[in-house]
Amino acid sequence: MAWKVGAAIAGLLGLVGVTAGLGSGGDPRRAGWRDSYRPPAEIPFPSENPYSAAKAELGRRLFFDPILSGDGTRACATCHIPDLAWGDGRARAATRMQGDMDLRTPTLINIAWQDGPLGWDGKFRSLESVAAMPMTSPANMNLPMADALTRLSADASYAAAFATAFDDPAITRERLEAALATFERLIVAGPTPFDRWIAGDEAAIGEPAKRGFDLFNGRAECASCHSGWSFTDNSFQDIGVGTGTDIGRGRLKPTSAALRYAFKTPTLREIGKRGPYMHDGSVATLEAVIDLYDRGGIDRPSRSRSIKPLHLSATEKADLLAFLATLSTKTDRDLTTASFTTTVPAP
Ligand code: HEC
Ligand code: HEC
Structure with a gap:
């Protein structure tokens, strides 16, 4: 089955004999950089929770079903909204009591490739282990695990x-988590102009975007953290952002000075429609994100050594933005659910 799912990605990206090619002009290192963004051949599934179509379909149903909330008003998809690049467009996620949580809802795109800890601060050890927290949290879906299992068991179709x-009728916590995670691993980045360019179509993106790509990988050092096909190395870094009250990964690793104020490096897939930005939604627009990196953020001992004032020109900022725009399947917000779920097997 893994082979079939892998084939689905290659088909989606239209990869006919992938070659980065030698682009005309630009940084002499460009061709090598392009090679590092080639898409993987298939979606990785852990051996403890291998792919099966039946598990994925069950996970899909659970993900969109408010049966997993105490009062039947919330599902995972209430915040991880396919049309909003699997986020919710809010600065911080909404509590059940009309308040704000401390953190922004992250996208789930390419979550299968996040092989390290999950969550902005890495509090979750695996994808399987995430679901129980939003589901049972009183401020969120507010459904105790035992009640969830009772409810699902009472529903004949579940x-x-x-x-x-699972070739067995028992409904357990582990199986609930396994099904949700299997579905989530199928949330794979859609084909973008950038992917067509990587596959060899020189005309897929414009010259400003190509110059922005050179900057991203070269002088601006963005790719030292936002690397590879998913635009993240899954590391935790202090980029000098935030109000200073949330110390992120530092809470879990108090002895590491470098992890104070460190948060997960997010993917940049569909970045144009994922604002407001950062773990706390504190940066409103992509222009403001670029300005933040240009200033170098808050100078403090934990700040990554790759973050420093860049002194970008207006043209360089525009080039970076043009490059980031190529990472979306569409540049506007009117995206249909279908364009994000093409790799997810139909019910
Ligand atoms: C109220 C909105 C909300 C709901 C409902 C919700 N989530 Fe989330 N989700 C979040 C927020 C906020 C985070 C960040 C939490 C953190 O970093 O501690 C998150 C993080 C995650 C992550 C980690 C992503 C990453 O990049 O590290 C996964 C996976 C996830 N949620 C899956 C689910 C599943 C499965 C459900 C349903 C059982 C669900 N979420 C329900 C808001 C929500
Ligand atoms: C040292 C590692 C590192 C470098 C270098 C870096 N980033 Fe980031 N980037 C991060 C981390 C970590 C975050 C999330 C920070 C947070 O939420 O507090 C982030 C967030 C972002 C976001 C917002 C994503 C979101 O989902 O909110 C964008 C856009 C972005 N970076 C683009 C860039 C660009 C463009 C450059 C180069 C000018 C760059 N990054 C350089 C690590 C890095």
């Missing part, structure tokens, strides 16, 4: 779906 997915 009982049948679990029995098919």
Whole structure:
């Protein structure tokens, strides 16, 4: 099955004999950089939770079903909204009591390739382990695990779906988590102009975007953290942002000076429609993100050594923005659900 899913990605990106090619002009290192953005051949599934269509379909149903909330008003998809690049467009996620949580809802795009800890501060050890927290949290979905299992067992169609997915009728926490994670691993970045350029189509993106790509990989050092096909090395870094109250990964690793104020490096896929930005939604626009990097953020001992004032010209800022725009399937917000779910097997 893994092979079939892998084939689906290659088909989606239209990869006919991938070659980075030798671009005309630009930084002499450009061709080498382009090579590092080639898409993987298939979606990785852990051996403890291998792919199956029945499990993925069960996970999809659970993800969109408010049955997993105490009062039946919230599903995972209430915040991880396909049309909003699997985020919610808010600065910080909404609590059940009309308030704000401390953190912004992250996208789930390419979550299968996040092989390290998850969450902005890395509090989750695996994708499987995430779901129980939003589901049972009183401020969020507010459904105790035991109640969830009772509810699902009482629903004949869920009982049948679990029995098919796991060859056994018992509905357990581990199976609920395994099904959700299997579905989430199918949330794969859609084909963008950038991917067509990587596959060899020189005309897929414009000259400003190509210059922006050179800057991103060269002088601006963005790719030292936002590297590879998913635009993240899954590391935790202090880029000098935030109000100073949330110390991020530093909470979990108090002895590491470098991890104070460190947050997960996010993917940049669909970045144009994922604002407001950062773990706390504190940066409103992409222009403001570029200005932040240009200033070098808050200078403090934990700030990454790759972050420093860049002194970008107006043209260089525009080039970086033109490059970031090529990482979206569409540049506007009117994206249809279909364009994000093409790799997810139909029900
Ligand atoms: C109220 C909005 C909300 C709901 C509902 C919600 N989430 Fe989230 N999700 C968040 C926020 C906020 C975070 C960041 C949490 C953190 O970093 O500690 C997050 C983080 C995650 C992550 C980690 C992503 C990453 O890049 O590290 C996964 C996976 C995830 N959620 C899956 C789910 C699943 C599965 C459900 C349903 C069981 C769900 N979420 C329900 C808001 C929500
Ligand atoms: C030292 C590692 C590092 C470097 C270098 C770096 N970034 Fe980031 N980037 C991060 C981290 C970590 C975050 C999230 C920070 C947070 O939420 O507090 C982030 C956030 C972002 C965001 C917002 C993403 C979101 O989902 O909110 C954008 C856009 C971005 N970076 C673009 C860039 C660009 C463009 C450059 C180069 C000018 C760059 N980054 C350089 C690590 C880095």
